[in-house]
Amino acid sequence: VVAPEAAALAFGDEWRESGQWFRLLVPWFVASLSFGPIAQVWLLLGRQRDALAWHAVVLGASVAALAVGARTMEPAGAILLFAGVGAVARLFVIEVTFRAAGAKAGASLNVLARELVRAVPFVLLVWGVRAVQENVWATAGAAVVAIGAHLALIVRRRGRA
Structure with missing residues (x-):
């Protein structure tokens, strides 16, 4: 991106x-x-x-x-x-x-899908950073969403352990 x-x-x-x-x-x-x-x-x-x-x-x-x-x-x-x-x-x-x-069968696809879901917050953060050129509030909003999603994944993962 x-x-x-x-x-x-x-x-x-x-x-x-x-x-x-x-x-x-x-x-x-x-x-x-x-x-x-x-x-x-x-x-x-x-x-x-x-x-x-x-x-x-x-x-x-x-x-x-x-x-x-x-x-x-x-x-x-x-x-x-x-x-x-x-x-x-x-x-x-x-x-x-x-x-x-x-x-x-399909085990590797399950691992791949799980890792792609974990990458979503970081992609959102990158897109948000790019938006700073146009709108500071869009960047702030994207960063909050990305950080929140990442924290939710961490909490969910720790809950399974």
Whole structure:
């Protein structure tokens, strides 16, 4: 959401466009951050061949998406296709890994949904901060909602423990 502004602030205004490219790659980055540690389960299970095969599937899907996108789309579309296919491939392998470890079908999606819900307050806070350019009260309201939602999640989680 704030990648172009953050890039411009950190590196200068000429880097603003790189922040826009980064924004397109966010789904890929999020899935990649989860994929690395979870992929180690294959090694713990002694199934290195399976790990290699699934990594090859992810690599092949990502390279194919980038190649197709580069030939048939504008750069932004190609990057978005790469990010989407890469994210979906990684999420698929994460689900297969959960099942190989003995989890029920859809367990990885439940974990993902729970973590996305936890991210909502922070997204609201970022959107609220962006609104400061237009309206200070909107920013204050968004910050209050985000902090309240985050505190509610913390209280709810502690109540389960």
